[in-house]
Amino acid sequence: MSEKFDYEVLYIGAGHATFDGAAPLAESGVSVGVIESGLVGGTCPNRGCNAKIALDEPVKVTREAQRLNGILKGDISIDWTKNIEHKQEIIDVLPQGLTDRLENAGATIIKGFAQFQDEHTVIVDDQKKVTAEKIVIATGLRPHRLDIPGTDLAHDSEDFLNLKKLPKKLTIIGSGYIGMEFATMANESGADVTVMLHTDKVLRKFYQPYVQKVVDDLKKRGVTFIENSNVQAFAKKNDAYQITYGDNQTLTTDWILDATGRIPNLDNLGLEKIGVKYDKTGVFVNDHLQTNVENIYAAGDVVSNDLPKVTPAAYFESKYLMELFSGQTQDAIEYPVIPSVVFTSPRIAKAGMSVEEAKDKGYKISTNDLANYWYYQVDKEPIAESKQIHDNEGHLVGVTEVSDQAENAVNALLPAIQFKFDRKQVNQLIGIFPSIGYAAWHRA
Numbered sequence: 538m539s540e541k542f543d544y545e546v547l548y549i550g551a552g553h554a555t556f557d558g559a560a561p562l563a564e565s566g567v568s569v570g571v572i573e574s575g576l577v578g579g580t581c582p583n584r585g586c587n588a589k590i591a592l593d594e595p596v597k598v599t600r601e602a603q604r605l606n607g608i609l610k611g612d613i614s615i616d617w618t619k620n621i622e623h624k625q626e627i628i629d630v631l632p633q634g635l636t637d638r639l640e641n642a643g644a645t646i647i648k649g650f651a652q653f654q655d656e657h658t659v660i661v662d663d664q665k666k667v668t669a670e671k672i673v674i675a676t677g678l679r680p681h682r683l684d685i686p687g688t689d690l691a692h693d694s695e696d697f698l699n700l701k702k703l704p705k706k707l708t709i710i711g712s713g714y715i716g717m718e719f720a721t722m723a724n725e726s727g728a729d730v731t732v733m734l735h736t737d738k739v740l741r742k743f744y745q746p747y748v749q750k751v752v753d754d755l756k757k758r759g760v761t762f763i764e765n766s767n768v769q770a771f772a773k774k775n776d777a778y779q780i781t782y783g784d785n786q787t788l789t790t791d792w793i794l795d796a797t798g799r800i801p802n803l804d805n806l807g808l809e810k811i812g813v814k815y816d817k818t819g820v821f822v823n824d825h826l827q828t829n830v831e832n833i834y835a836a837g838d839v840v841s842n843d844l845p846k847v848t849p850a851a852y853f854e855s856k857y858l859m860e861l862f863s864g865q866t867q868d869a870i871e872y873p874v875i876p877s878v879v880f881t882s883p884r885i886a887k888a889g890m891s892v893e894e895a896k897d898k899g900y901k902i903s904t905n906d907l908a909n910y911w912y913y914q915v916d917k918e919p920i921a922e923s924k925q926i927h928d929n930e931g932h933l934v935g936v937t938e939v940s941d942q943a944e945n946a947v948n949a950l951l952p953a954i955q956f957k958f959d960r961k962q963v964n965q966l967i968g969i970f971p972s973i974g975y976a977a978w979h980r981a
């Protein structure tokens with residue numbers, strides 16, 4: 538225990554970037570404090586991944602049942618209100634569970650909003666002074682809001698995940714992760730959905746031919762996409778809302794979701810006072826996640842880097858800091874392959890080298906027509922394809938898949954990509970048959 542300070546390590550924020558590492562760090566005997574202004578667990582469990590995937594499950598099941606219609610008898614449809622209630626039941630227990638995990642490990646949770654006073658001192662809710670030898674900024678992101686007249690009439694992803702009743706007409710501004718996942722859920726649950734694009738691109742970080750398959754399918758299901766929409770204003774119109782866009786066109790809707798991205802949670806943190814460098818992309822860190830102020834670190838979504846802003850990245854950084862602070866490593870952080878997926882229906886998942894980069898390098902790109910592979914025909918998947926990329930020595934270096942279980946297929950291939958398995962090693966591992974993992978692996 539540090540004699541000079543209240544804690545050896547103090548985390549600001551209690552999301553994945555904190556708790557995955559803070560709990561084992563406290564268990565190892567380091568004195569740990571965690572300041573959290575909202576729910577312990579942060580975005581992912583409370584208003585992100587867990588909440589979203591609970592709402593998505595009936596969508597996936599409904600789609601499958603539609604495909605198996607004739608074998609399965611009777612119509613099924615989603616009761617939105619019940620779905621929201623079920624989601625809430627599942628996630629309500631998570632903040633307490635994570636609080637217990639941190640406290641049982643020996644960490645102290647301090648509720649309130651933190652502001653730096655100096656590089657070793659933080660003031661919580663303008664009252665309580667907390668000091669620490671090292672401080673980790675892990676404050677995450679918050680929704681970006683369009684700077685246009687009427688912007689307050691729009692809602693964010695958290696509002697959507699808490700909607701007790703699904704609006705009849707829902708308009709989504711933005712076609713990134715949130716725009717596309719929420720358009721899928723709302724459409725399958727019975728809403729009339731319009732997606733307004735900034736440009737003509739949807740999910741620009743994913744393989745575009747697969748994105749197009751998902752967009753075409755959503756169009757067939759009634760979702761409208763407006764490209765280059767140039768959204769200019771929102772206004773209240775009787776019981777509805779009017780969106781002015783394009784060349785002075787208007788659109789009337791019942792509910793507006795602003796899904797135009799997320800920005801670092803750094804307002805009023807007092808970083809200017811202590812000289813920590815950052816910009817609108819996040820906090821600048823070196824290869825030890827250390828800021829320009831020696832004892833201050835940053836982890837998770839709030840860090841300025843090119844990684845996808847996803848839970849596995851926050852988790853990995855949190856674990857790295859735990860190892861650094863407990864003396865298990867002094868090495869620079871070395872990121873593994875970080876996979877990502879968009880939970881549309883079907884999903885698009887990817888890991889490692891992209892198809893575009895593989896083309897530039899002249900690597901081998903194999904196309905797997907999975908819709909015609911027998912195991913994907915079991916549940917009659919019409920949209921299922923993958924690309925596997927092998928380098929010149931025959932190692933699998935990248936994969937992208939569009940299918941209902943693309944996330945599981947990509948997960949199965951991660952060891953081969955991460956550890957550069959050679960042919961002999963790949964052949965040495967056999968999976969359970971039949972399974973999606975097996976189907977992916979036997980092509981590796």
Ligand SMILES: Cc1cc2nc3c(=O)[nH]c(=O)nc-3n(C[C@H](O)[C@H](O)[C@H](O)COP(=O)(O)OP(=O)(O)OC[C@H]3O[C@@H](n4cnc5c(N)ncnc54)[C@H](O)[C@@H]3O)c2cc1C
Nearest residue numbers: 550552553554574579580581585651676677837838847848
């Ligand atoms: C709708 C949605 C769906 C998502 N789905 C997925 C998914 O399916 N898979 C995936 O991998 N990722 C998903 N993500 C991303 C994932 O949630 C984040 O990458 C992850 O939560 C980042 O963790 P973090 O700890 O860096 O930040 P956060 O979880 O955001 O935690 C930051 C915490 O800091 C607190 N805080 C901020 N400022 C202060 C302050 N001054 N004082 C005290 N506390 C403060 C906040 O209250 C918050 O609890 C999703 C995100 C959203 C919004």
Ligand SMILES: NC(=O)c1ccc[n+]([C@@H]2O[C@H](COP(=O)([O-])OP(=O)(O)OC[C@H]3O[C@@H](n4cnc5c(N)ncnc54)[C@H](O)[C@@H]3O)[C@@H](O)[C@H]2O)c1
Nearest residue numbers: 711712713714715716734735796797798799846847878879
């Ligand atoms: N499955 C997952 O892992 C998952 C799911 C949801 C969210 N997330 C995380 O949350 C973050 C935020 O998600 P997001 O979808 O808000 O961000 P995003 O960056 O994925 O997408 C933002 C979208 O808004 C559009 N946009 C920006 N300005 C606009 C304007 N003026 N008019 C119309 N469109 C505009 C962009 O073109 C883009 O399509 C993601 O970066 C991701 O890391 C992850």
